[in-house]
Amino acid sequence: MSFESAITFFIAIFIFGITPGPGVFAILAKAMVEGSRRCFMLALGMTCSDIIYLTLACLGLATIAEHWSGLFTLIRWVGAAYLIYLGFKLFTSKPHIDPTTASVAKRSSLEFIQGFLISASNPKVILFYIAFLPTFMDLGALDHNDIALAAGLTLFALMLGLMLIAFCAHWASKRLQSPTAMKRLNQSAGSIMMGAGVYLVSRS
Structure with missing residues (x-):
């Protein structure tokens, strides 16, 4: 992958990362x-x-999306159920800072798994990378360095995009500090999270 291709790849992955989903x-x-x-x-x-998914696409294992369709369905339902559960808890929570913080600490160990399930529940992502990667590299002539570079760029681009979204959302929410505003914020955030869970379930 050339320097120009790497830059373009990074920008494309960044845009892909901040696309609503x-x-x-x-x-x-x-x-x-x-x-x-x-x-x-x-x-x-x-x-x-x-x-x-990116690595699997690079290794030419696209058939995994078909052969493991049952597993992906199970993962999607588990991820959706967890999102709906968290969304309901947010929607019904009282606008107090201390209890919210305490409940967050108890489930901090599950955050990575939650994120992994959300993304892993969509086997179509691997198909995106299969269609996307040939624009930037020859999949038939890849070596370990090319895969490592693509993985590193993907890691940085996606984390940058997602954390930028998180920072902007938090910045906006800090302007809402009254109990009524916090209650509406919890309800809005809970509704968004439950909606994401419903979307996972309804997606074919």
Whole structure:
């Protein structure tokens, strides 16, 4: 991959990362209520899942999307159920800072898994990379360095895009500090997260 191709690849992945979807909606909802820092492991989980798909696409294992369709369906339902559960808890929570913070700490170890499930639930991502990668590299002549470079660029681009979204969402939410505003914020964030879960379930 040339320097020019690497730059173009990075920009394209960045745009792909901030395109609205279940992952972006989950980041928005979490950042609005819990802050941008709490989104790091969630974003990292989504990014790692994408990198796995990218690597599989580079290795020519596209048939995995068909052969493991049952597994992807199970992952999608688990991820959707968890999103709806978290969204419902946000929607019904009281606008107090301390209890919210405590509940966040208890589930911090699940944030990476949640992010991974959100992204892994969509086997069509691997098809995107299969169609996308030949624009920037010859898939028939790849070596380990090319795959490592593509994975590194994807990691940086996706994390940058997702954390930028998280920062902007948190910045906007800080302007809403009254109890009424916090209640509406929780309800809005919860609705977004539940909507992302419903989208995962309804997607073919």
